[in-house]
Amino acid sequence: MLTIVVDMMGADKGMEPLKEGVKRFLQDKSFDDAHLVLVGNTEELKEFDSEERIKKVNATDILPMEAGALDAMRMKSSSMNIAVDTAVSNHYDAVVSAGSTGGFISLATIKMKMIEGIERAALVSPFPSKIGKQVTVLDIGANNENTAYQIFQFAQMGALYSKLVMGVEKPKIYLLSNGVEEKKGSPEIKEAHQLIKESGLEGFQGNIEGRDALRGEADVIVTGGYAGNIFLKTSEGMAVIMSELIKEAFRRNTISKIGYLFAHTGFDKMKEKMDYKSFGGAMLLGINGVAVKAHGSSDAYSFYCALKVAYRMSKEKIVDKIKEAVNALKNQSEDGKENERL
Amino acid sequence: MLTIVVDMMGADKGMEPLKEGVKRFLQDKSFDDAHLVLVGNTEELKEFDSEERIKKVNATDILPMEAGALDAMRMKSSSMNIAVDTAVSNHYDAVVSAGSTGGFISLATIKMKMIEGIERAALVSPFPSKIGKQVTVLDIGANNENTAYQIFQFAQMGALYSKLVMGVEKPKIYLLSNGVEEKKGSPEIKEAHQLIKESGLEGFQGNIEGRDALRGEADVIVTGGYAGNIFLKTSEGMAVIMSELIKEAFRRNTISKIGYLFAHTGFDKMKEKMDYKSFGGAMLLGINGVAVKAHGSSDAYSFYCALKVAYRMSKEKIVDKIKEAVNALKNQSEDGKENERL
Incomplete structure (x- = not known):
C-alpha cells in the first residue's frame, strides 16, 4: 500500500x-x-x-x-x-x-x-518526441543558475528517472549545448561534460543541439534550469504556433475545409503525439x-x-x-x- | 556606389x-x-x-x-x-x-x-513569427558566455538593426528569460534588465518567454549567445519536426492524400512563412x-x-x-x- x-x-x-x-x-x-x-x-x-x-x-x-x-x-x-x-x-x-x-x-x-x-533539486518533465517516445528533460526551471557539479548531478538523477519511471532499460543521455563537440557550450556545460565523462555514467552520449533534442534519439536531456526552461517553452511555443497555423491552413477556404475532412485522422494522431499536456506535469528530483x-x-x-x-x-x-x-x-x-x- | x-x-x-x-x-x-x-x-x-x-x-x-x-x-x-x-x-x-x-x-x-x-560581437538573425513578420534575435551563438553589460550592448545593437535594416519604426525590444517578471532570469539576464531599463532604451518592454517570443509581439529578442543558440536551434528543430509530421499525416493513406490535394495551398503558404532559409543568414554586429x-x-x-x-x-x-x-x-x-x- x-x-x-x-x-x-x-x-x-x-x-x-x-x-x-x-x-x-x-x-x-x-x-x-x-x-x-x-x-x-x-x-x-x-x-x-x-x-x-x-x-x-x-x-x-x-x-x-x-x-x-x-x-x-x-x-x-x-x-x-x-x-x-x-x-x-x-x-x-x-x-x-x-x-x-x-x-x-x-x-x-x-x-x-x-x-x-x-546540491540542487531539478524539475524534470517528459517531452514528446517526433517518433512518439517520451524524452526526459531536466532541469526545466527549478533553478536560475547551476554549477557544473549540479548539472552533473542532474545527469545522474535523470538517468535513474528514465530507467525507473519511464522504463527505459539503457537510457541514452545527452547534455544540451550549442554544438555537438565536447568543447562546445557555456563554461558550466563544458565542465559538466568532463565530470559526467569521468564518472563513467552509463549511456552518456555527449552533447546534443536543440535542433535534434526532440527527434527521439535521446532518452534524457540534461541542462541547467535557465537554458532548460527556454528549451521547454520554445519547443512548446513552437508546437502551439505550428498547430495554430495548421488550423488556419485548413480553414482557408471551402476547398481546404474539404481537405480537412479527408485528412483529419492523421492530424488528430499528430496532435496527440505532440501534446504537451498529456505528460502529467513535472517532477521535483x-x-x-x-x-x-x-x-x-x-x-x-x-x-x-x-x-x-x-x-x-x-x-x-x-x-x-x-x-x-x-x-x-x-x-x-x-x-x-x-x-x-x- | x-x-x-x-x-x-x-x-x-x-x-x-x-x-x-x-x-x-x-x-x-x-x-x-x-x-x-x-x-x-x-x-x-x-x-x-x-x-x-x-x-x-x-x-x-x-x-x-x-x-x-x-x-x-x-x-x-x-x-x-x-x-x-x-x-x-x-x-x-x-x-x-x-x-x-x-x-x-x-x-x-x-x-x-x-x-x-x-565588448563582444553578436550574431543576429531574423526569425519567422506566427503573424509573418520577422523578429530580430541576438546573440544566436557568436558567444558561449556573456556578461550583463554585453547583453545590454546587444540590446542597443539589436534596436538599431531593427530600425535601420528591418525598417521597424519603433521596435519593441524584449529580453529572453525564464519568466516575464523583472526578477526572473539568470544572474546576467537580471542585471542586463536593470542596465537596459536604466539606460532608458526606447521600446524596451521587459522579459519574454520562449513560448511567446515568436508570436509576433516582439521586434527584437535579446539574449546571451548560449541561450540564444538553444532558442534558435530548438525553434528551428521544432518547426522541422512539425513539418515532417504534417507530411506524414497527409501521406497516411489514400484518403489523406486526397485531403492534401484540397488543402495544400494553405500549407504551402505556411511553409513559406516558417521557412528559416528565406531569411538570408546571420549578421555579425x-x-x-x-x-x-x-x-x-x-x-x-x-x-x-x-x-x-x-x-x-x-x-x-x-x-x-x-x-x-x-x-x-x-x-x-x-x-x-x-x-x-x-
Whole structure:
C-alpha cells in the first residue's frame, strides 16, 4: 500500500477536472494498492465519501498562481501548504499539486528537505518526441543558475528517472549545448561534460543541439534550469504556433475545409503525439520525497497521468535510488582520495 | 556606389546556387549602385566576364565547415580568408560568405576588428513569427558566455538593426528569460534588465518567454549567445519536426492524400512563412564592417537575400550608427561621473 496526498485546489480550471482525474485513477486496476488523501474544500469533495481508499483534509484557501517562495511559506492555510505538511508529517509517499509551480517547488524543497549530498533539486518533465517516445528533460526551471557539479548531478538523477519511471532499460543521455563537440557550450556545460565523462555514467552520449533534442534519439536531456526552461517553452511555443497555423491552413477556404475532412485522422494522431499536456506535469528530483507538479491547466486525463507518475515514482523508490547513487559517488571519490594518499 | 565582397566557395551545395543568387541580385534594380567582388575559382566564374559591376579574385581553397578559429587564420589561401582580406584592405563595404560559421566569425572579428567600446560581437538573425513578420534575435551563438553589460550592448545593437535594416519604426525590444517578471532570469539576464531599463532604451518592454517570443509581439529578442543558440536551434528543430509530421499525416493513406490535394495551398503558404532559409543568414554586429553569414545550405533565393541584407546594412551605415550609440552612452556615463564629482 502507498499513499499519495493530492492538493485539489489552485488549478486553472478549478476542481472539476482534478476530481475526474482522481476517479479515473481510482478505477485503474494497476493502482489498486494506492490510497489518496484529498486536500481541499471538503464540501466539494462529498462524492468521494463512500470511497474506502480516500481520506479528506479540509482546506479552503488557494495559493495564488503568481505566489513566490515567501508567499507560499507565509500562507499556512493554503491547500498546497497543508498538502505538503500532511505528506511530510505522516511520512506519506507522494504529494501532487496543480497549483503555483514556484510555490510548490519552494514548499516541497523546504519541507521535504534535500537529499543529503544533492546540491540542487531539478524539475524534470517528459517531452514528446517526433517518433512518439517520451524524452526526459531536466532541469526545466527549478533553478536560475547551476554549477557544473549540479548539472552533473542532474545527469545522474535523470538517468535513474528514465530507467525507473519511464522504463527505459539503457537510457541514452545527452547534455544540451550549442554544438555537438565536447568543447562546445557555456563554461558550466563544458565542465559538466568532463565530470559526467569521468564518472563513467552509463549511456552518456555527449552533447546534443536543440535542433535534434526532440527527434527521439535521446532518452534524457540534461541542462541547467535557465537554458532548460527556454528549451521547454520554445519547443512548446513552437508546437502551439505550428498547430495554430495548421488550423488556419485548413480553414482557408471551402476547398481546404474539404481537405480537412479527408485528412483529419492523421492530424488528430499528430496532435496527440505532440501534446504537451498529456505528460502529467513535472517532477521535483533531489528532494526527500516524491513531489509531482501537475499542469496548472490540467484536464482529467493529464491529472490522472500526474497521479500515475507519483505512484510510479513511489513504487520504484526513486528517492532511495538517488540516495544510493549519491553515496556510491561519495565512496568513489573517497576511495580516490584514499588512493591519492597511498 | 558600394562594393560587396562575396566568398563564392564553401557552401554545402557548391557554387551553383550562389551564382544564381548573384545573378538575381544583379538583376534587381533596387541595388543597381552595388558592385560585387566575387572570390572563388575564376575558371568557374567565367559567365560573369562581361558583367561591368563584377570583379573577380581567384581563390581555389575551401575552408572546411568544421574549421575553428585557428584553422581559419592559418589557412591563408582559403576563399574566405581572401574575401575578408580583400574587403578590409580595400575598405569595401561588406563581405558575405556561406562557408563555416565559426571560421567566418573569427576571421571577420579579428581582421575587421571590434568597434571601440563594444565588448563582444553578436550574431543576429531574423526569425519567422506566427503573424509573418520577422523578429530580430541576438546573440544566436557568436558567444558561449556573456556578461550583463554585453547583453545590454546587444540590446542597443539589436534596436538599431531593427530600425535601420528591418525598417521597424519603433521596435519593441524584449529580453529572453525564464519568466516575464523583472526578477526572473539568470544572474546576467537580471542585471542586463536593470542596465537596459536604466539606460532608458526606447521600446524596451521587459522579459519574454520562449513560448511567446515568436508570436509576433516582439521586434527584437535579446539574449546571451548560449541561450540564444538553444532558442534558435530548438525553434528551428521544432518547426522541422512539425513539418515532417504534417507530411506524414497527409501521406497516411489514400484518403489523406486526397485531403492534401484540397488543402495544400494553405500549407504551402505556411511553409513559406516558417521557412528559416528565406531569411538570408546571420549578421555579425559590433565589428568594424558589415559581415553577413549566409546559410551553408543556401539556395539561390536565400543567397540573394543575404546579399540584400549586406547591401542594406552598408547603405544604412549601421556600423557608424552603432559607433554613435556607443559614444552617446560613453558621454552619458562620463556626464554621470562628472555629476557625481560635483
